[in-house]
Amino acid sequence: MSYQAQYQAFKQLGLKLDMSRGKPAPEQLDLSNALTAALDGYIAADGTDARNYGGTIGLPEARELFGQLLDVPAAQVVVDSSSSLSLMHDVIIYSLLNGVPGHAPWVQNPVTFLCPVPGYDRHFAICEARGIKMINIPMNEQGPDMDLVEKLVAEDASIKGMWIVPKYSNPGGVVYSDAVVQRLAAMKTAAPDFRLMWDDAYRFHHLGAQKLAVANILDACAKAGNPDRAIVFASSSKVSWAGSGVAALAASPANIAWWTRHAGLRSIGPDKINQLRHVRFLKDLPTVETLMEQHRQLLKPKFDAVLEQFQACLGGVEGVSWTRPEGGYFIDLITPDGAARRTVALAKEAGITLTPAGAAFPYGVDPKDRHIRIAPSFPSLDEINKAAQGIALSLRVALEG
Numbered sequence: 001m002s003y004q005a006q007y008q009a010f011k012q013l014g015l016k017l018d019m020s021r022g023k024p025a026p027e028q029l030d031l032s033n034a035l036t037a038a039l040d041g042y043i044a045a046d047g048t049d050a051r052n053y054g055g056t057i058g059l060p061e062a063r064e065l066f067g068q069l070l071d072v073p074a075a076q077v078v079v080d081s082s083s084s085l086s087l088m089h090d091v092i093i094y095s096l097l098n099g100v101p102g103h104a105p106w107v108q109n110p111v112t113f114l115c116p117v118p119g120y121d122r123h124f125a126i127c128e129a130r131g132i133k134m135i136n137i138p139m140n141e142q143g144p145d146m147d148l149v150e151k152l153v154a155e156d157a158s159i160k161g162m163w164i165v166p167k168y169s170n171p172g173g174v175v176y177s178d179a180v181v182q183r184l185a186a187m188k189t190a191a192p193d194f195r196l197m198w199d200d201a202y203r204f205h206h207l208g209a210q211k212l213a214v215a216n217i218l219d220a221c222a223k224a225g226n227p228d229r230a231i232v233f234a235s236s237s238k239v240s241w242a243g244s245g246v247a248a249l250a251a252s253p254a255n256i257a258w259w260t261r262h263a264g265l266r267s268i269g270p271d272k273i274n275q276l277r278h279v280r281f282l283k284d285l286p287t288v289e290t291l292m293e294q295h296r297q298l299l300k301p302k303f304d305a306v307l308e309q310f311q312a313c314l315g316g317v318e319g320v321s322w323t324r325p326e327g328g329y330f331i332d333l334i335t336p337d338g339a340a341r342r343t344v345a346l347a348k349e350a351g352i353t354l355t356p357a358g359a360a361f362p363y364g365v366d367p368k369d370r371h372i373r374i375a376p377s378f379p380s381l382d383e384i385n386k387a388a389q390g391i392a393l394s395l396r397v398a399l400e401g
Contacts (some may be wrong), residue, residue: 003396007350010390015351017387022170022329023378024242024295031294032240038281039273050272056080056264057256058248062275066248068285070200070234071216077250078259080270084235084247088197089126091231091249094262095160095195096130101228101254103193106160114152114162116144118332118360118371120170120199123163127362133158134362139172143180150187157190161197166214168202171332171360171373173325178215185220185229196221196230204292205238207300208326211289218250227252236278238295238329239288246278299329302376306331306388313392320395322374331374332360333391339398340369346394352387 001009042050044059057063058079067074081087099105112133115124127134135152137144143166153159164184166176184196198217206212221229228251236245249259282288307324310333314320319336335343340357347354355373358366374391376384 003393003400007346007393007397010393011350013351013386015383015386015390017351017379017383018353019375019379019387020353020355021378022238022375024238025298025378025380027298028238028295028377029241031291032281035240035244035277035281039277040280042273042276044272044276048272050276053268055269055272056267057260058270059272059275059279061279062246063248065279065282065284066234066250069203069288070232070248070250072218072232072250076218076253076256077248078256078263079246079248079275080263080267081247082235082243082245082271082274083237084199084201084233084249085122087233087247087249088123088199090263090266091195091197091259092126092130092132094259095193098262100193100195101258106193110158111160112156112158114144114149114159115362116163116165116169117362118171118366118373119163120165121355121359121364123197123199124362135159136362136367137162139169139174141174143174143176146180146183146187150183153187153189153191153194155190159189160191160193161195163197163199165199165201166217167200167212168205168325168328170201170328171323171330171371173323173328173330173332175212175326176214181215181217181220182224185217185226186224194229198230198232200232200234201238202328203234204288205329206292206296206327207303210326212326218252222252228254231255236282239291240278240281244274246275299377301381302379302384303331305381305384306374306376309385309388310392313389314395317396317399329375329377331376333372333374333395335370335372335395336399337368337370339395340366340372342398343391343395344372346397347391350390350394352390352394354391 062079063074063077096107116137217230232250235247321334323332344357358364
């Protein structure tokens with residue numbers, strides 16, 4: 001049977017699967033249902049009544065917890081909001097309007113960001129919405145092309161920042177090497193107020209048995225004489241409940257003071273009740289690691305199913321490859337030039353909604369139209385098996401023209 005005939009038969013299954021985002025499955029969310037009973041009182045460790053106003057930088061025990069998770073002193077941690085993306089957005093806005101410590105507002109001159117690609121579409125959306133020019137930086141197995149990064153930041157003072165997902169990157173699954181971290185921390189920049197937006201979204205989200213680690217960027221920056229360069233972001237969004245988690249920002253003392261000053265104007269304090277119940281549920285690093293092992297047991301079979309179907313249906317096809325991530329939430333399916341958009345459209349016709357082709361690049365434009373982000377987490381294992389077959393068939397049909 002031809003691939004076209006197989007594709008037409010597949011369409012008759014009547015699937016309706018949305019794989020456009022890396023959402024935790026209901027079974028993963030159920031792992032944290034004890035959050036509902038974790039709140040056994042409203043008084044924090046310092047006597048704060050969590051039901052009331054105040055606590056701009058977060059409760060002491062919440063800061064201690066994230067300090068332990070991120071391997072930084074609690075004094076250098078802010079816990080605020082339910083989403084790290086909102087903290088990233090605020091850092092960009094504060095920098096544009098007010099400037100970072102000791103420097104003029106970014107908005108006074110053109111601003112450029114370096115964007116490792118393929119990367120996270122929501123990072124790029126923030127820049128596009130705020131008029132920040134973006135430059136693509138190719139990725140390799142160790143991280144971004146550092147020769148290019150070092151050249152650009154040394155020459156162009158408009159380059160004020162760089163987006164980074166250092167571990168199990170979205171969508172390529174890259175883990176930054178120690179050498180790359182050191183070069184990012186120490187590189188000479190034409191802009192003295194250059195910032196690394198360090199999105200540590202998948203720090204504990206392992207798929208393999210080996211728990212890979214990334215060097216501590218705040219320590220590396222301090223040792224290199226650039227203590228204010230990096231701002232680290234993290235959250236419990238894919239640890240506990242995706243829509244009701246807690247988010248954290250870690251940075252130098254100067255950056256924490258800067259954040260506190262500006263955040264105090266937009267809020268009288270975060271949701272401290274949510275912070276308390278998360279502290280009492282998550283407790284400490286060993287508890288978080290145990291919980292994340294339960295997540296791994298649910299996620300790994302789904303990733304394995306996609307990889308097995310791709311190998312069976314696409315193995316040996318010229319120009320086709322895919323990543324085999326050791327953690328995170330995505331697989332990057334790489335097609336021959338010019339085939340990604342057509343594949344995504346065909347998958348949509350077959351009942352499988354994927355992230356738009358090109359979304360992993362600034363402005364939604366993949367120059368070679370090759371990358372498709374696969375998010376296996378949300379559907380059931382049976383659905384994932386079918387979806388992987390449908391995606392593979394869609395690519396086969398796209399390649400036939």
